[in-house]
Each structure stands twice: as C-alpha cells, then as structure tokens.
Amino acid sequence: MSKDIRIKKGLDIKLVGIAEKTTTTSSLSSVYAIKPEDFHGITPKLVAKEGTEVKAGETLFYSKSDERILFPSPVAGKVTEVVRGARRKILAIKITADSKQTYADFGKKDASKMSAEEVKNHLFSSGCWPFIKQRPFDVVANPNQAPKSIFVSAYASAPLAADLDYTLVGKETELQTAITAISKLTEGKVHVSVGKESNSPLANLSGVEIHKVSGPHPSGNVGTQIANIDPINKGEVVWIVTPQDLVIIGELLLTGKFNAERTVALTGSQFSTPQYVKAIAGASIDSLTKGNLKNDNTRIISGNVLSGTQVKEDGFLGYYDNQITAIPEGDDYEFFGWNKPVFNKISTSRALTFSWLNPKKKYDLNTNTNGEHRAFVVTGSYEDVFPLDIYPMQLLKAFMYKDLDEMEALGGYEVAPEDFALTEFICVSKQPHQKIIREGLDLMREELG
Incomplete structure (x- = not known):
C-alpha cells in the first residue's frame, strides 16, 4: 500500500541553467581521486600505496573501525599520489587511469x-x-x-x-x-x-x-x-x-564488475551548454567541464547549490555526487544593497523584495551572502521552510551549546545537515546551519553512540 506525501512547507529555488536532456560520454579522465572526507566519520587505513597497480573495484583503503568496509578504486590504473594534510591525514588518493580499463571479477x-x-x-x-x-x-x-x-x-x-x-x-x-x-x-x-x-x-x-x-x-x-x-x-x-x-x-x-559510472548533470548559468554527461566517480572536474565552462569569476560546486562542496577546475567529482553546478562568484559589494527594492533575488520576506510576485521566474543568483555573520535574529522564518515536526531554531541552539539531553529531546536523531540547507539559505543572521548540525551529530555519535 502506498502513501502519498504532500509537503507544504519549503521553498523552490528556481535558477537559470537546468540541464538539457542530452547525454554525452566524457573522455576517460587521466587522473581520478577518492577523498576519504566524502565518507564522513571514516578513518582510512591505506592498502594501496603509491606505485600500486589496481583494477577497477580493487581496494584502496578500509575503515579503521571496521576492516570489512572497503573503499575501491573507481578505475584501473596506478596509484600515483597519496595527498596528506596535517598530522599525515589522508586527503585524497589519486589514480592515473589506464587507457584500457580492467575490472576485478567479483x-x-x-x-x-x-x-x-x-x-x-x-x-x-x-x-x-x-x-x-x-x-x-x-x-x-x-x-x-x-x-x-x-x-x-x-x-x-x-x-x-x-x-x-x-x-x-x-x-x-x-x-x-x-x-x-x-x-x-x-x-x-x-x-x-x-x-x-x-x-x-x-x-x-x-x-x-x-x-x-x-x-x-x-x-x-x-x-x-x-x-x-x-x-x-x-x-x-x-x-x-x-x-x-x-x-x-x-x-x-x-x-560481477564494480562499475562506478553515473550520469552527471552539468547545471548552472556558467555552463555554455547545461547538459548530462556520463562519468566515473572521482573524475577530474576539468575533464567534465572542458570547453563548456565560462571561466569568468565562476564558483564550481560538486553537488547542488545548497549542500554541495566547492571545488576548483583541478578538483574532483564527489563520490556520491551526480551533479556539478557552476554559478557566478559573489565577490562584489552592493552599495546600500540593504536599503533598495530587490527584484533579482529570491526572498521569503516581502520587505522590499518582490520575488513572491513572480513565483515561476528563474534567477541567476551568485554566491554573495548579502550580509555578514551576526547573532541569531528570531524571525520565525525557519519554520516556513522546514517541514519536519521539529523546532529548528531551538535544535540549532542546542547543537551550538552542546547540550546532549536537549539535542536528543529536540529531534537530533532525525536530522542531517542537508535538512538545514534551506534554513541556512534564508537565514538573516548568516549562521552556518549545516556546519552546526554536522558538528552536533558528530558529538552525539561520539558520546551517545
């Protein structure tokens, strides 16, 4: 028996640059990378060291907490670099792909x-x-x-x-x-x-x-x-x-083959031709966007504009992502922007903003936050775009001052960072909601299991 779900609270952000329904196959990227940070909470233990030849599907590293959880190479090739950060933390494992792909047989x-x-x-x-x-x-x-x-x-x-x-x-x-x-x-x-x-x-x-x-x-x-x-x-x-x-x-x-190919949407106003492309997880961004990207002051995001991760052209597609978004970089300053009627931005407020008059209009938004970080301002607007039966403001504050009892009681087990992407988007206080939720969930997992 099915159950229909109708959501009333929320906000559709209509942007320019939806992918046309045409699919091309990207050429095999010369270098692929798997980033342990894509697997939040995993401490990697390296198996394939630099110089190791691997087939697609063979193990690169495993989880320190459970050796059964393996993380495979998406392509056949040679491990050419293990990128490390502070305290030798593994940031990425780069594989130079072979011209002809071979697969481990499972x-x-x-x-x-x-x-x-x-x-x-x-x-x-x-x-x-x-x-x-x-x-x-x-x-x-x-x-x-x-x-x-x-x-x-x-x-x-x-x-x-x-x-x-x-x-x-x-x-x-x-x-x-x-x-x-x-x-x-x-x-x-x-x-x-x-x-x-x-x-x-x-x-x-x-x-x-x-x-x-x-x-x-x-x-x-x-x-x-x-x-x-x-x-x-x-x-x-x-x-x-x-x-x-x-x-x-x-x-x-x-x-019997591990084939990490997926269809990726190239979206956003900074693509000359927004479209779909077949690519393998971990592919380099430049191999997917070459010849299609407007390089004039562009922000590239692996994922969607609300919860994706900023990447450079020499970066790599996220392991779980099936979308790359390119929008204008918002590094300009708008003189007296707070004191003028706004026609070219989306807002849930009707104070000097007029997006509510044309709900089907598509916008070419940039990354400008249109304000600076400040203490929480209680406006009641979060509840308008937050459909879960949870008090978002109270939960965010409990996560900030790390009260585990309140975090449990207010619904901390039910949420993920992406659930707070819209409240972050409309936040007049410019608070990093998703970061707050992520850190709070990490604390709950550590302390409460």
Whole structure:
C-alpha cells in the first residue's frame, strides 16, 4: 500500500541553467581521486600505496573501525599520489587511469537466491557497502545494527537537480536486482519515493512500498520522507541508498564488475551548454567541464547549490555526487544593497523584495551572502521552510551549546545537515546551519553512540 506525501512547507529555488536532456560520454579522465572526507566519520587505513597497480573495484583503503568496509578504486590504473594534510591525514588518493580499463571479477550472483549474510558479505568484498548510509548521524551504515527500514528517494527537488526519471531510463533491471538484494538486509520495508507526476523507472519495482511525493523543496530530501513515513526514535536506525548507487550495486550482481559510472548533470548559468554527461566517480572536474565552462569569476560546486562542496577546475567529482553546478562568484559589494527594492533575488520576506510576485521566474543568483555573520535574529522564518515536526531554531541552539539531553529531546536523531540547507539559505543572521548540525551529530555519535 502506498502513501502519498504532500509537503507544504519549503521553498523552490528556481535558477537559470537546468540541464538539457542530452547525454554525452566524457573522455576517460587521466587522473581520478577518492577523498576519504566524502565518507564522513571514516578513518582510512591505506592498502594501496603509491606505485600500486589496481583494477577497477580493487581496494584502496578500509575503515579503521571496521576492516570489512572497503573503499575501491573507481578505475584501473596506478596509484600515483597519496595527498596528506596535517598530522599525515589522508586527503585524497589519486589514480592515473589506464587507457584500457580492467575490472576485478567479483562473480555474477542471483540476488533472489542469496541470504542476507551473503548479500552483506558480497557488498563488503566488492566495496559497495559505502553506498549504504544511515540515519541517525548521516554516515556510512553500521553493519552491526539492523535497520528498521530502508529508504530510496527517486524524487530530486533540490535546485537544478538531475532529473532521475531521465538518468535512470533503461536501468530497470539493475534497479530491481539491487532492490531484491538489499531488501534482505532488513525485516522492515523498503520505501521508494517518486514524484507524484513523474514517470520514474522505480515506480514499478516489486518488493517495495511506493510513495508519491509532491511539494516544494525539501520534499525530495530523504530526511523529509523518513519523517513522514517511518520516523526515527532513539535506538532505531534507518538505511538510505540513492538510485544511482542502486544501479552500481545491481550491475555488480549481474556482471560481477564494480562499475562506478553515473550520469552527471552539468547545471548552472556558467555552463555554455547545461547538459548530462556520463562519468566515473572521482573524475577530474576539468575533464567534465572542458570547453563548456565560462571561466569568468565562476564558483564550481560538486553537488547542488545548497549542500554541495566547492571545488576548483583541478578538483574532483564527489563520490556520491551526480551533479556539478557552476554559478557566478559573489565577490562584489552592493552599495546600500540593504536599503533598495530587490527584484533579482529570491526572498521569503516581502520587505522590499518582490520575488513572491513572480513565483515561476528563474534567477541567476551568485554566491554573495548579502550580509555578514551576526547573532541569531528570531524571525520565525525557519519554520516556513522546514517541514519536519521539529523546532529548528531551538535544535540549532542546542547543537551550538552542546547540550546532549536537549539535542536528543529536540529531534537530533532525525536530522542531517542537508535538512538545514534551506534554513541556512534564508537565514538573516548568516549562521552556518549545516556546519552546526554536522558538528552536533558528530558529538552525539561520539558520546551517545
């Protein structure tokens, strides 16, 4: 039985530069990089040292806390550099790709005949376990704690987000195979959310409960869907897998190969031709954007504008990302900007702002914060864009002064940094909400487990 979810609180940020539904295949990047920081909470132990030859799918490093959790190379090639930071912290492992790709063979599997333990061990050995994340804490899933349910969000509502209905076309077999396998890892249900008006390849999967979602962003956030379908209480765990990662798991089971290729949306006003491109996780940004990027004062983001990570042209695509956004850099100063009517920006306030008069207008926004960091101003505006049944201001303050009892009581187990991306966007105090939530969740995980 499906359950429709209609979100009323939120904000759709309509930007210039949505990707056209044409897909090109990027040339094989000369260098790929896997960054341990993409796997929050993981302390890496290096396996492949500089000079090591690896096949696609062979282990680069593993988690210090659980040696079963392996992190594979996305391509075949040679490990040419291990980038280290302070205290020799591993920042990135760079692999120079071979011209001809070879893959480690993990063997074809029949998902319908595998036991839960066999599925888990296969995901461990192939390096696919990191594709399963968990709530609470928004980290790679702890395999020692069974989830009460598993969630897949096939509805992307973030600004300029990749159209999953388009990128997943033709991948129905891989998706069904992956769902058949991971459904054995929980005694609960596998919940799949699709757009109410969409024609999603996931809508006809068997063994899942389908939910049709509508409403403004963050209706596509998996945290919003969990809160409406199966809220998390203390001591409970929910696992999350993205549709593009399900395809990789499904292909692994069908072919025995770890193929980290995904369809990436190039979005934003600073792309000459916003479009889709097939790329492998960890690809260099310049190989994906070459000849298509306006280099005049541009901010490049791996991910979406609200919760993505800033990268340079010589940087690399995030391990979980299926979107690269390029928008103007907001490093200019607007004289008396606080005292003039605003027609070219989005605002939830009606004080000298007029975006509410034309809700379908698309904007070419830059990264300017339009103000400076200051103490919290209580305006009540956070609640207008925050659909969870939580007091966002009170939770943010509890996270800031590190009161664990209050953090628990106010709903700390239910949230992830991306759930506070919109409140950060509209914050008149310019507080770093996502950073506050991330640090608070790390403290809860350390102190409360």
